[in-house]
Structure formats: structure tokens, C-alpha cells
Amino acid sequence: MPVVSFSRREMERLWRGLSEEELIDLLDFTKLNLESFGEEVEFEVTSDRMDLVTLEGIVRCLKGISSEELGLPEYRVRRKAFEVRVGEGVSKVRPYVVAALVRDVDLRTEESLEALIEAQEKIHDTLGRKRRRVAIGLHDFSKVKPPIIYDVKRAEEVHFVPLGEYAEMSAKEILEQTEKGKIYSHLIANPENLVPLIMDSREEVLSMPPIINSELTRLTPGVRDIFIDVTGTDLKAIWYALEIISSALAERGGEISTLDILYPDGRRIETPRHEPEVMEADLDFIRSIVGLNLSGDDVVTQLLRARLGAECSDGKVRVLIPGYRSDFLHPIDLAEEVSITLGLNKIGYELPKNVMTVGKPHPVERVSRKVRTVMIGLGYQEVLNYIMTSRASLFHMVDREEREVVEISNPVSESYSVLRDALFPGLLAFLANNTHVRYPQKVFEIGDVVLIDERLENKTRDERRVAAAYADDSVGFEDIYSHLKVLFENLSYGIELEPRRERPFIEGRCASVLKDGEEVGVIGEIDPEVLLKLGITVPVAVFEVALKVPRS
DSSP, X not given: OOEEEEEHHHHHHHSOOOOHHHHHXXXXXXTEEEEEESSEEEEEEOTTOGGGGSHHHHHHHHHXXXXXXXXXXXXXXXXXXXXXXXXGGGGGTOOEEEEEEEESOOOOSHHHXXXXXXXXXXXXXXXXXXXXXXXXXXXXXXXXXXXXXXXXXXXXXXXXXXXXXXXXXXXXXXXXXXXXXXXXXXXXXXXXXXXXXXXXXXXXXXXXXXXXXXXXXXXXXXXXXEEEEEEESOHHHHHHHHHXXXXXXXXXXXXXXEEEEEOTTSOEEEESOOSOEEEEXXXXXXXXXXXXXXXXXXXXXXXXXXXXXXXXXXXXXXXXXXXXXXXXXXXXXXXXXXXXXXXXXXXXXXXXXXXXXXXXXXXXXXXXHHHXXXXXXXXXXXXXXXXXXXXXXXXXXXXXXXXXXXXXXXXXXXXXXXXXXXXXXXXXXXXXXXXTSOSOEEEEEEEEEEEEOTTSTTSEEEEEEEEEEEEOTXXXXXXXHHHHHHHHHXXXXXXXXXXXXXXXXXXXXXXXXXXXXXEEEEEEEEOHXXXXXXTOOXXXXXXXXXXXXXXX
């Protein structure tokens, strides 16, 4: 869950001073936890309440809980200030944009700007999936001449001064040389070398989303009018992010101006949304979920404290939900909100009647434990490797034939760029790193591999396997086979072998392992050439078999 930190002085400037005890008491009725209280106040926020990553959202929430302000916040809204025109090329790179203008915002202090940037970055990291899904740009509107253009240009044709720099750079240089460019350039990588740009009517670059803003529109303390752009790959997510940021600025006295977004296919949408959504629930349903015989007025009072609009008539509760709240999917969410603002400690409990459940290990874990016990009894030592590895380790270093595996689209390191489809390459790497230890060496691993399976919705499946490697001066196929046979006997499995030719095994010393006629694994001796390439100077025999247990 995200953790946000704000200046306590700025929080008091927005509302009033609270002692630590008073704040903790109020937070009992919210989805916030207090992490630290000093000059900086730190909160942990649940992932379904992204509106609370803003300081203004937290203060708005606390005002409701304290009954100082009830119901839907009332913001000043002006309709359709100007247009944002979307070019056709962005569909190939970063297809969606929404925007707003907020005028007369009170951001006179450095701390107020820091709070805004803190919220922006938390949204980037969580809702925005590290800016892939959502990226927010905040601009000093006094430097902007509308209408706004969102389009693409070739990287070498674009020049502007990026935020935090002093000299003009090309987009290509920004992507290759700046810190933000190096971190996020993969998000807009494309064969045509196009970069998305937010520009004004003079074609002055305001932003190259999701990488960096222009120094031209840098925010400074005292800025009054702020233009917000939000771009991304998910229209619903960027719309939600815009609602969060624009409403936060409106809490500082700002007037929200909606903008017309003109897409090249003729669509015209007005953002941000200025009308609340409506959800209804039966009063009896809310009572049954909360577990209390609440009156309609009781329910309405709690919903008003949650900063929602609410009324109850003829046993129906009608609720108005602001755009910055995306956590209402079903009437049960209304019941949850009533429970939280009422106070969970006020709701009694009743033990269920005639219900008895006992936790137990999953069948695959029971089998894994038994396999572990048998392998240790055979003198093997367990090792644990990462499920993420590299193509080199999985295929090239052990001379396996390359096949399709799950790849990480943006790996932090090439060492962790794919998901393994076999365990034994990891065991061979382990032996290669331990040639200084005396022989025999007997190691095993029980773990999951990830396999491509086009029949499934997500095109992959995981499979629990056990692999073992036996290294010694005179180890052969018979030695590792005897251990596999003992393992299968302890699992009450029958075992059959069928000749097989596959690298990196020695031809004629490799076999498929069959259980009830179905192939479940492989066993064999590793080719000496592969071992020498790894720096291993003794024979090695391995087996790897799937633990065929139904998984939920």
C-alpha cells in the first residue's frame, strides 16, 4: 500500500492543528493509517482510495469524519474553456489524453507544491504502473497559449529545455542522457522513433509524456493557474487520475475549467467529469451487511460524513459519488462505507452457527513436503533459485535448444529477463559456482516453472517440479535413476523410461520419464562439453519431473 508524507505545517494551514491522539482517533473512521507524526506526517493509504494520496484529499476526508463539512464537496466549475486537439499519430505510441485547467489555486508555499508533487508521483507509481498506464503533467498556465495539441513528432526534430536543465536538448538527447529519459524511454519506444508531445498553439513544447515536462511551464510557489494533462494507455485510469488532481487543487480554492478533447476519429469528450455518479441500494441490504438495525437517517448521516451525497426514501438509499472515488462497484461498497464511518469497533460480532472450517496445506504443498523429505533422506541438499533468470543461463550456457518462454518487457537486469521453463539449468549453474567444494555434490530444487500454454486465457501456466543433480567422479545414469526410482516409490508412482534425444544430455544416456503412460520429465547424463564450458570437471547426472497434482 502506498505511503505518503506531507508537511504537518501545510496540513494545519489547510485545516487546523491536531494532536497525534486526535488524528489517530479520526483515522479510525477512514482507510488511512498513521505511520509517523512530527514535522512530517506520514500516512499509509489503501490501494482502493487513491484520492487519499493527496494532502487535500486527506483533509477533505477528515473534515467529513469530524462532521465539520458533510456531503459532496461543492467546487466552482466553468465549462469548456478551450480545446485539446489529438493527432492521429499518438495511437501508435500513447493513445489517450485528458486535461483540465484549474484557476486561482492557493499554492503560495514551497510545502504546498511539494505536497502536490508527492501526490503526482504516488499516482505515477501505483495507479500509473510506473507511468506506463498513467502520467500526469502539471504546468504554469500563464506560460501557455491555448488551444493545446497532443501529437507525435520524430525525436530528432524536437528541441526544448527539459525540466531541471538549463540548455535546449533534442528529444533524442533527453531520452538518452537525462535520468528520467533513461528510466522511462522504453514506455514510448517504437520503430518510427516518434515521441508524444503536449504543445500549445505556438507549438511550444509543454511536455514529452510520460518522460518529462518542459522548463518553460515549471511550477513555482505562488502559481495561480495550473493546466493539467494526463496521458496513458487506459482511458478510464487517466480520467480517474485527472479527477483526483483537479479536485485536490479545487480544495485549495481553485475553479475547475473543463476542456474539450477532440480525437481524430471525431470523438469529443469533456474532461474532467463534473457530474457525480448515482448508485442505489436497499436500506434493508445495508442493514443486513452492517449487522445493525439502522434507520434511513442513520445511514444517510454516515454517508454524508464520508463526503458522499445521500438521501433515503421508501427504503431506498440514493447515493451521489464524486469522480475522484473509483472504489464503488456494487451496493456492498456503500455498506462498507457506512461501516467504516460508523466505526467498526461499534459493530458487534456473532460467531457463525454450525460452521467449522480448518485450514490445510494445498495438495501440491503436501506432495512437495514429501518429496523434500525423500530427497534429503537420499543425501541431497536443497537449493532455492529465482524463478526469474536470463536466456543465457536457461539456454546458451547449458546448450539447450531455445524455445518460447515468458519474457519481462522491461527487465531491471538482463540476469532477470525471462521466467524459467526448467529447473535443472539452475542446478548446473549452482554446481559451476561450487567447484571448489569437495565431491560428491548432490543438490535438488522443488519449485515452479512457467510454460507457454495458448489454450489458457493468460496463455501461460505454472507447474510444480522437482529437479536433482548428482556430481561425482564416477556418477552415471544408473545412479541418478536409482534415486528417481526411490522417489517415485515413496510417492506410490509407477515409473517407465523411454529413450530420448535432447541437448544437453549425452545421446544414448537420456530418457523421458513416464507416469501412467504420460511424459512427466527427463533424466540423463550431461554432455562433458557442456560441463567443461561451465567449469565442471566431473560427470553430472540430473533428473527433472513434474509433480502432477491438481492446483486450484
